[in-house]
Amino acid sequence: MESHLSPKQLAFIKQAVSVASKYKVSLYLVGGAVRDLLLNIPIRDLDLVVEGEANLLADKLAKEISGKVISLSQFNTAKIVFPDGEIDLVSARSEIYPDPGDLPVVKLGSIQDDLLRRDFTINAMAVRLSPGQFGTLLDPCNGQQDLQMKLIRVLHDSSFRDDATRIIRAVRYEQRLQLNLEDATAQLLNRDVSMLCSIRGHRLRRALEETFMEEQPWLALERLTRLGALNAIFLHLDGITNPNTDLTALRESIHNLTGLHYLAWLGYRLNHGQDEQFISRLNMSKAWANVIRDIGYVRKVIADKKTIHSPVSTYRELKDRALEAVEVATALQLKDSYENKVMQRYLNEWRNLRPILTSHRLIQLGIPKGPELGKVRQALVESHLGEGKVTVKDEEAIVSEALEKLKQE
Structure with missing residues (x-):
């Protein structure tokens, strides 16, 4: 295991193990870190679970490493900031979902309880960090075997109903790690995809943000469209009928695609009333809301070819609009035409113009x-x-x- 960790990660784990041993607390590396370890890919985030009160251990660990505990959550999660980074320390827990889409009722539990509450078998593994057992794999759900078989498998039949954001995570893992949905899991996903409508807006927004941050987000977005997940998130996204063509056009036309570009793509076909509903549905930030409003406005400007026939009128209409909205509308709406040349001049020259006189x-x-x-x-x-x-x-x-x-x- 040590060979797969960066020097900073290894140093932190050794310090954490030392403190946990001092206070006779069992400590584990869990979840995605273990999955990535077994896949022999770099571990981005260290997820540590402690059997007992994570908050208490966090305070003691912070003192040992000259760090600071900056947040404590309702789920007994502590975030520690130290000179070389930050890390979350979580109490092992069990969870019960009162209703679909609700946050779970949490109780302290064992490492076994903690692994059995997780989304997929490939994330339901832990590595012991206690001296004498350091590096021992705990795998109650046969996650290692599923990894070897390149399968994503839920732990129980109500998994997607309990938390439908797992559908989005499943697709992200499927595309990023080149895995396949296990047959029964695929059937459950298709059965429960409509449950995404039960998820609160801020959680859906966060799930989309995480999707946009993938290395190749277009793969996940196309798959989510085909599965009906985007339509379940917001009914009027059903206008996206050819995601591959759209997303290919964006990739060919726009350098350095960002999450706001993909957001603009989602909102591209919404009308004026629908865009406001979408903003409300996801409880959008000001930046997100501006992009959604602007993509519809820019689409109409481009459709009125008279407007973008003149450099001055083009500049006046677009200068206060989100750049991402202008770039996406241009990529999707204009091909080889005079109007496309005008828009390219706006994007490459006119929008950056400044007076000589300050x-x-x-x-x-x-x-x-x-x-x-x-x-x-x-x-x-x-x-x-x-x-x-x-x-x-x-x-x-x-x-x-x-x-x-x-x-x-």
Whole structure:
């Protein structure tokens, strides 16, 4: 095991083991870290579980490593920040789901209880970290065998009903690790995919954020579309009928795709009323909401070819819109056409234009602070949208005209 850990990870684990042994507490490496260890891929996050009160051990461990406990959750999870990073320390627990989609009722439990509450067999493994048993694998659900067979298997028939976000996680693991849904698990997923509608908005938003952060998120998004998962999250996402074509167009047209680009793709076919419903459904942040509103607006601007026939009108319509919305709408809506060339010029040139004269200089010339200053700056930018080169003198002439108008008002 030690050969698969970074020097910092190994050093931290040794310190944690030392503190746990001192206070006679059993400590385990669990979940995704064990899965990745067995797959011989780098371990990104260390998930440690303690049998007993994690909060108490966290306080003692933080003192030993010159760290600080910065958060304690209702589920007895402590986050420790130390000079070389941060880590979560969790109490072993059992869980009962009162109703589908609800958060579970949690009780302290054994490591066996903790493994049996998990989503899939490949995540229901632990490695003992206690001296004398260090490195021993605990695998009550045969997760190692499923890994060898490249299978994702739920632990029980009500798994997706208890927490339908597991459907999204299953697809992420399937695509990232090149695994397959075990036959019975696939049937359960198809049976329960509609249960995604029972999940609260902030949890769905987080599940989508995690999907967007995958190395190849388009694979998971296409699969989720085919399974009907996106439609279950929000009814009006049923307009996405050819995800492979869409996502290929984005990848070919946009460099450095981000989560906001994929979000814009989700909202691309929503109408004005539906976009507000989607924003509410996922309890979106301001940045997310802006992208969803803007993608619909930009789609309409592009559809009106008269608007984007002029550099000035194009700039005016798009300058305050989210860049991701403009890029996605352009990629999906325009191919080889004059309008596409106009949009590419906006994206590559016009949106980055700035006046030669700074705001400070404009004020020195007599333009008052406030809305008038903004109007003059926009006029200066728009003067650069023509074919000729604009000089300082040209801009000063525009300022002079603006000052004359102010005197006449």
